Amino acid sequence: MIPANFTYHKATSVKEAIALAETHGEEAKYMSGGHSLLPMMKLRFATPEHIIDISKIEGLSYIKEEGDVLKIGALTTQTEMEHNANIKENYPIFSDAIKLTADPSVRNVGTIGGNIAHGDAANDQPALMLAMRATVVAEGTDGQKTIPIDEFFQGFYMTALEPSDVLVEIQVPKAKKGSGGAYNKVERKVGDYATAGVAVHLALNSDGVCQEVGIALTNVSAVPMRLDRGEELLLGKKITDDLIEQVGVMASEDCEPTSDLRGSEAYKRSIVNTITKRMIRLALERAQH
């Protein structure tokens, strides 16, 4: 399978990328890892006339803590995240997700920025970002802007990014004492997109009362979704088995899955319930240690 004809451009800086995108308008697409975009182009689901390669831009691949945030450069590959000592030690939610994302060769190329910018509810990172209440940093014709994650995902493959915006960085709250997160998904076979997945982030105070909570779901809605009702129920309380049961039920009720090759709607609602409960328990255990 060969993609439709297009013209390739290599950008060596964010400014150059934005200028190229401005020149070519709607017909241009950025490519970072290309592991979401190129498969779509080969199947002719996407036929951009111009590809602007941003993967060679220097300085957009890093993982660092500054102040209260963990900053991840958009071009950081999923493999780089997988092997990062700080992530392994302090951000198990990422390690959970990355191990279940595609396979090692895909992760060698696919970037965190691309995984989010793609705006696909089947991708794993969006749910993590919602759960951790990430901030997206983008650069466009008017300079840099920050976009809260709740405003980022706007529709099926649609995000708050303007066509010429380059996602440059993702920021999530730094791990702290009493915080913990977890992610899991059910997949038909290793490396598959999620049949359903759930990300949970919690922070407890010294009395074990829930101070921060984020719960988000993968691939059971057209747009990556936050489980508002479940978060409201847990916030400000000590998390008990009874509350966990209730949130599991809420997740199965509020998600919006459709029946497809990965399973029926009823099956997906049922596994969302189970994964949600398991991930709250795991996040809780991690937050307590």
Place this chain on the structure above:
Amino acid sequence: MKHTITMTINGAPVTAEVDSRLLLVHFIRENLDLTGTHIGCDTSNCGACTILLDGKSIKSCTYLAVRADGAEITTIEGLAPEGTNHPLQQAFHDQHGLHCGFCTPGMILRSVDLLKNNPNPTEEEIRWGISGNLCRCTGYNNIVKSVQQAAKEMQNESESV
């Protein structure tokens, strides 16, 4: 539109003119005649097209040739000097890590990257490590054994240096 690209393939410099849309696997097989890199699924699922790009395993059916400009590429043909076997090649031979051999170049190159990052993997780590490479013949057990043999061999080698 044509682009001039220069890269190192199996140690030798190569310069070529390529179309924007030419896939790296086609460049390797058709322009360079290195047909050890196979095409299985053509959809980035099977790993038959796996090569090393700057030391990392990638699926060359999902990579534009033009993006490999400046890269250092290793295909199965260049893994060991002519007439010799890389420890992984030897191990696949010794442990019957292949039947038809279609998946083998990809399996071996993927395993090179795996062992570089994790010289002494557990069985489970090997299975996760080759999870993007499908084999329709062996049932994987002998592939796992091959990687284990090579890991041991390569560690002994590095210790004796």
